[in-house]
Amino acid sequence: MTDKLLNDWREKALQFEQQINRVVIGQQEAVRNIVIAVFARGHVLLEGNVGVGKTTLLRAVAQGLGGQYQRIEGTIDLMPADLIYYTYLNSDGKPCVDPGPLLKQGEQLSTFFFNEINRARPQVHSLLLRVMAERSVGAFNRDYLFPHIQVFADRNRVEKEETFELPAAARDRFLMEIGIEMPNDDTVLDDLMFNQRFHDVDALVAEIDSGLIPYYQLNEWFVRIQQAIEPSPALRRYALDLWKAAAEPGRYGISLSDVDMSQLIQAGASPRGMSYLIRAAKIRAWLESRTVLLPEDVQAVYRVTMAHRIFLNPIMAYRKDELMPALIDGILEAIAAP
Secondary structure, three states: OHHHHHHHHHHHHHHHHHHHHHHOOOOHHHHHHHHHHHHHOOEEEEEEOOOOOHHHHHHHHHHHHOOEEEEEEOOOOOOOHHHHEEEEEOOOOOEEEEEOOOOOOHHHEEEEEEEOHHHOOHHHHHHHHHHHHHOEEEEOOEEEEOOOOEEEEEEEOOOOOOOOOOOHHHHHOEEEEEEEOOOOOHHHHHHHHHOHHHHOHHHHHHOOOOOOOOHHHHHHHHHHHHHHOEEOHHHHHHHHHHHHHHHOHHHHOOOOOOOOHHHOEEEOOOHHHHHHHHHHHHHHHHHOOOOEEOHHHHHHHHHHHHHHHOEEOHHHHOOHHHHHHHHHHHHHHHOOOO
């Protein structure tokens, strides 16, 4: 019975993925990673240039998931209290306090979208950390629980003025950090320019079946899927070597041009980060109709789950955009798969 249910859920997950790909074209890899994150119950940070579809993609995901949805815009004057409550004068001129976006839906809140998160101050990031890690927040002398919440955020890669870089602790809370790049297929670019269907985002997002995924069952199904996928002893050793190589690449024979490998890494991935890697890899195996975890599952999600968890020494950090992709490629090439 469990196998049949897992297969039924896989069909729904793949249908969900197909519908998003019809709405957000040319981003198949990003869409697959978000689907993995949804079933792995992890938070997602999107990064990309202006106008490449980050917000449209997240709106499409929220539409397909259904459940209660809230959104907030990151601004330089946003304060932590703005997520919890807001005050106003009613029609009688009396001051009133209403729940903010975090508290408005209570325990039914499922998708929380933080637009342009790097425009918000560190105080706001700090509050968000607790919500992401503990799925709860303290307010009005009590704790509010969000058992189903999944945070999706996006970050503008271009503008740096009046922005606040996310601290390492905040970035580590995200299961994945996904880059959204400009499509390079001329047919896709032509459609985005001239096909009127892609010019009305509201109508485009409405094409997705709302609540295709029974969202409030996802926590239960996350546990079942994780239990159903088994890693072999050899796969366990492979994942352990990938972890160690990320912290000490020189020890594993990994080298980068014009780089002293002994001075490159400040810190490797945390145990939490590695557990996230395996969670995501198991979901990928399930989507591929397997109950055994293979090296290609780990490799497929390694970059999006690990690149933001490997911290370069400050003297090398200015070359991060150049060095990190090369380092990830070097690790995957140097560590032999079983």
